[in-house]
Amino acid sequence: MQVRVGIVGVGNCASALVQGIEMYKRNPELDPIVAFKDIGGYTPRDIVFTSAFEIDARKVGLDLAEAIFQPPNNATVVFKPPKLGVTVRPGPALDGVPPAGLMPKVVEGSVEDVVKELNSTNTEVLVNYLPTGAKKAAEAYAEAALRAGVAFVNAMPAPIATSEYWQRRFQERGVPLLGDDTQNQIGATVLHKTLIRLLALRGxxxxxxxxxxxxxxxxxxxxxxxxxxxEKTKTAAVKMMAMGQEFDAYISPVAYIQFLGDRKIAHTLIEAEIFGGLSIRIEATLDVHDAWNSAAVVTDSVRLAKLALDRGIGGPLISASAWGFKNPPVHMSPDEAYRAVVEFIEGRRDK
Ligand SMILES: NC(=O)c1ccc[n+]([C@@H]2O[C@H](COP(=O)([O-])OP(=O)(O)OC[C@H]3O[C@@H](n4cnc5c(N)ncnc54)[C@H](O)[C@@H]3O)[C@@H](O)[C@H]2O)c1
Incomplete structure (x- = not known):
């Protein structure tokens, strides 16, 4: 059994995903730290990388196992996989190109090149790890996935799984769609959502x-x-947990601090009132290896996409998206989403 996965954007998240999966494959004594060890018979060790797309000349043309360690990637190195036999190919650049000076040389391919590569490698699920803001490029790869009949996992915030247009097209083509914007295994968003939900439930x-x-x-x-x-996907995710309460929320990535490397530190503050109008204050600090924190959820998501393919289910996957993404078509609290995914895996709900 295999889940044949392609990657768009060989950056830090791709690095953590590839390192992690290859490490677990080669070390049978290690127990993969994911929420769902078995999804319809598929374990993390069944994930096989089959294609990869980039525009940064420092990565294009290399084997995926080498490309993940090229600059400017700085994800923590836990495991160095041997060559995987997957050559990183150029794809459409569009708005993925950063401001001058950040990417020394851009190499481009077309949507048609991507479709051909997806077909010739029998890729089944394409994970979109493009930089935030690269909406046109995200749409170009979603188009390629559709044409190739490949499931699309949108790990970044461009509205694809939440767009009626893409929902309809994936539905018509009978191809699964998951997104938008991965919600980390234990990230700032899921922690913040849980705290807001708890306060709302307690009145x-x-x-x-x-x-x-x-x-x-x-x-x-x-x-x-x-x-x-x-900012939009993170704010929507948190506010949706408040059971209709209105309040000011400022949620933002605020600073690049080079010496932090792959670490991300999230500071959360909530001020609220209990009975009698008295004040309470909650502060939480989360310090994580950012790219690694996204890999477990993508490991689950690609297997959920494959299960949907096996069952002939197309269009947006409601439960899998609510579980794994900050801005899904339907928002759920973490425990509701967990239950919905279990029901989907067990075949007790369609999507
Ligand atoms: N924990 C996390 O890190 C996390 C969580 C949720 C969502 N995300 C989102 O996932 C995405 C990827 O994050 P990352 O840390 O890997 O970013 P990154 O900047 O390290 O990687 C993005 C890669 O995409 C490449 N790229 C740019 N335009 C391209 C194009 N047109 N075609 C192919 N490749 C292109 C870049 O060269 C780069 O290698 C971001 O949008 C991020 O916001 C990350």
Missing amino acids: VKIRHTYQINVGGTPDFVNLMYRRGDK
């Missing part, structure tokens, strides 16, 4: 909240000049 009046994030990855370099989409 506490939320006055206001903020979440500010700092990190030292290329993702943070990008977010310094293109953070709008990320």
